[in-house]
Amino acid sequence: xxxxxxxxxxxxxxxxxxxxxxxxxxxxxxxxxxxxxxxxxxxxxxxxxxxxxxxxxxxxxxxxxxxxxxxxxxxxxxxxxxxxxxxxxxxxxxxxxxxxxxxxxxxxxxxxxxxxxxxxxxxxxxxxxxxxxxxxxxxxxxxxxxxxxxxxxxxxxxxxxxxxxxxxxxxxxxxxxxxxxxxxxxxxxxxxxxxxxxxxxxxxxxxxxxxxxxxxxxxxxxxxxxxxxxxxxxxxxxxxxxxxxxxxxxxxxxxxxxxxxxxxxxxxxxxxxxxxxxxxxxxxxxxxxxxxxxxxxxxxxxxxxxxxxxxxxxxxxxxxxxxxxxxxxxxxxxxxxxxxxxxxxxxxxxxxxxxxxxxxxxxxxxxxxxxxxxxxxxxxxxxxxxxxxxxxxxxxxxxxxxxxxxxxxxxxxxxxxxxxxxxxxxxxxxxxxxxxxxxxxxxxxxxxxxxxxxxxxxxxxxxxxxxxxxxxxxxxxxxxxxxxxxxxxxxxxxxxxxxxxxxxxxxxxxxxxxxxxxxxxxxxxxxxxxxxxxxxxxxxxxxxxxxxxxxxxxxxxxxxxxxxxxxxxxxxxxxxxxxxxxxxxxxxxxxxxxxxxxxxxxxxxxxxxxxxxxxxxxxxxxxxxxxxxxxxxxxxxxxxxxxxxxxxxxxxxxxxxxxxxxxxxxxxxxxxxxxxxxx
Numbered sequence: 001x002x003x004x005x006x007x008x009x010x011x012x013x014x015x016x017x018x019x020x021x022x023x024x025x026x027x028x029x030x031x032x033x034x035x036x037x038x039x040x041x042x043x044x045x046x047x048x049x050x051x052x053x054x055x056x057x058x059x060x061x062x063x064x065x066x067x068x069x070x071x072x073x074x075x076x077x078x079x080x081x082x083x084x085x086x087x088x089x090x091x092x093x094x095x096x097x098x099x100x101x102x103x104x105x106x107x108x109x110x111x112x113x114x115x116x117x118x119x120x121x122x123x124x125x126x127x128x129x130x131x132x133x134x135x136x137x138x139x140x141x142x143x144x145x146x147x148x149x150x151x152x153x154x155x156x157x158x159x160x161x162x163x164x165x166x167x168x169x170x171x172x173x174x175x176x177x178x179x180x181x182x183x184x185x186x187x188x189x190x191x192x193x194x195x196x197x198x199x200x201x202x203x204x205x206x207x208x209x210x211x212x213x214x215x216x217x218x219x220x221x222x223x224x225x226x227x228x229x230x231x232x233x234x235x236x237x238x239x240x241x242x243x244x245x246x247x248x249x250x251x252x253x254x255x256x257x258x259x260x261x262x263x264x265x266x267x268x269x270x271x272x273x274x275x276x277x278x279x280x281x282x283x284x285x286x287x288x289x290x291x292x293x294x295x296x297x298x299x300x301x302x303x304x305x306x307x308x309x310x311x312x313x314x315x316x317x318x319x320x321x322x323x324x325x326x327x328x329x330x331x332x333x334x335x336x337x338x339x340x341x342x343x344x345x346x347x348x349x350x351x352x353x354x355x356x357x358x359x360x361x362x363x364x365x366x367x368x369x370x371x372x373x374x375x376x377x378x379x380x381x382x383x384x385x386x387x388x389x390x391x392x393x394x395x396x397x398x399x400x401x402x403x404x405x406x407x408x409x410x411x412x413x414x415x416x417x418x419x420x421x422x423x424x425x426x427x428x429x430x431x432x433x434x435x436x437x438x439x440x441x442x443x444x445x446x447x448x449x450x451x452x453x454x455x456x457x458x459x460x461x462x463x464x465x466x467x468x469x470x471x472x473x474x475x476x477x478x479x480x481x482x483x484x485x486x487x488x489x490x491x492x493x494x495x496x497x498x499x500x501x502x503x504x505x506x507x508x509x510x511x512x513x514x515x516x517x518x519x520x521x522x523x524x525x526x527x528x529x530x531x532x533x534x535x536x537x538x539x540x541x542x543x544x545x546x547x548x549x550x551x552x553x554x555x556x557x558x559x560x561x562x563x564x565x566x567x568x569x570x571x572x573x574x575x576x577x578x579x580x581x582x583x584x585x586x587x588x589x590x591x592x593x594x595x596x597x598x599x600x601x602x603x604x605x606x607x608x609x610x611x612x613x614x615x616x617x618x619x620x621x622x623x624x625x626x627x628x629x630x631x632x633x634x635x636x637x638x639x640x641x642x643x644x645x646x647x648x649x650x651x652x653x654x655x656x657x658x659x660x661x662x663x664x665x666x667x668x669x670x671x672x673x674x675x676x677x678x679x
Contacts (some may be wrong), residue, residue, distance in 0.1 A: 246277025256623025439468025600626025643674025
């Protein structure tokens, strides 16, 4: 067999050459069709090129030619395609800038949005775009102002003024675009939006309030103006204003009582918005728990749902609402019952007695079990009851009980014997779950039991035992050797939870799982469950240079509609370091046109890939800006990067000095270490 290694290689190469030939033939046919004199044929061909995604960008010269077509539909279709390609369409920037003088309003608008997607060198497109701030059409002025802010051009003040004026445009689409553009100005937009709240029309006030909410904490200076709008008659405006107050999340002593009043509004839309806003304050809104408990009995189901979610966000601090949440489990709407159970799960140990009691009630036992499972380790005090039920249960619920025991991290001495009994029962369908649970709870006395099941006929049981052995002894080379092929195989399992755990386990193995790169790339591009794709991206980020083949897949995810997936993919590209150099153009584009959080992660990632002075000058300001909005764990990473790349820069040292007064000890320690590094 060893002498015939070349046969598989030859088959693989022939297959690759055949695939490449087929791709060349497809592109050649499309190239001919794009040159067709029939407009309908060209538009159809453009649609097929679009379906190819980034692979179609080799046809860029043909698409550039079509930008000169006399047919409006062809030009617009070509522009849409270039927008889809983003940074890959950069060679067309000069033509796109020329189209900014096109007599067609639609073409000018499309050219501007395409330039925004490409993120060109501001020196090339900036002067012409800045000139469009004086265009006769407000649509174009708003597009130009948005580009000025995204590219940080010198006309920033004029762009803010342009967008501020557009908040009064008679067209709702223009007002919305103006508000969205102002988001890019951050704190600099707040004065203009405050003025709009004072003197604008109802529609303008609504757009301004919406934009302030999206700006988050930096919009705190606008709180008085937002509170003033709560006296307005328009329920739509009041709903948007209370949402904004929740998103800003500042001055709770002033804001929370006002939100409480809105919870009694006769309009359900306002009540929902006010309750959701209370929830965004988290534990700081614990004083409003009684109001939220009352809302659990509201006649409107959306209000009851919002109350469940708000109490869940407040968490253990709202334990005074435990009885009301328990009653809500009997709600006539099943979705309220589920959300009430989820809220109970967020209450921590205080909710366990009520949930354990529900385990003995037929109508609520499954819901209680799922809730305990969702609570994780905080539900560990329920270990004895879960083990007791596992020993007494028929085979059907045993799987669920095993998974719950695993999730809560039950005491091995309490739950281990019951799990071993299930694992030893060759007739039980719950054996894989029992094997998995033994690993999760860390029962080292079960290693012999797991080893005995490692070659079972059930592939899911083989996977679970391999995973558990690896979990119990992660440095054992024999377990790694056994586990990696089975984890790769598990990425094709029909159960999303199995695929998710397999991807996570491969990530934990790091470079030991380098042989899993092809399978992880496949999962990244084709799995239909977002969380599994995200887990695959995280796993790839830990594989170092072996993950180079995954970079195109990560780039695709970074530009996908999946918001959470984009953020993880951007992070993964940075984690790979210099081997991801091909991602730099995309990351630069995201730094200028992405959502605020994505821009921060893109700046972090690009500095992980290349740390020259020009890159630092471009990316560090975004890193510093992001420290005000990210989670403490993320901020620690940002601090370490900023102090490593620019520890002698005045702006870096200023931010680090301010963080020395943080309430979070981890942030204070990281800031101190960063400052010491520069001394």
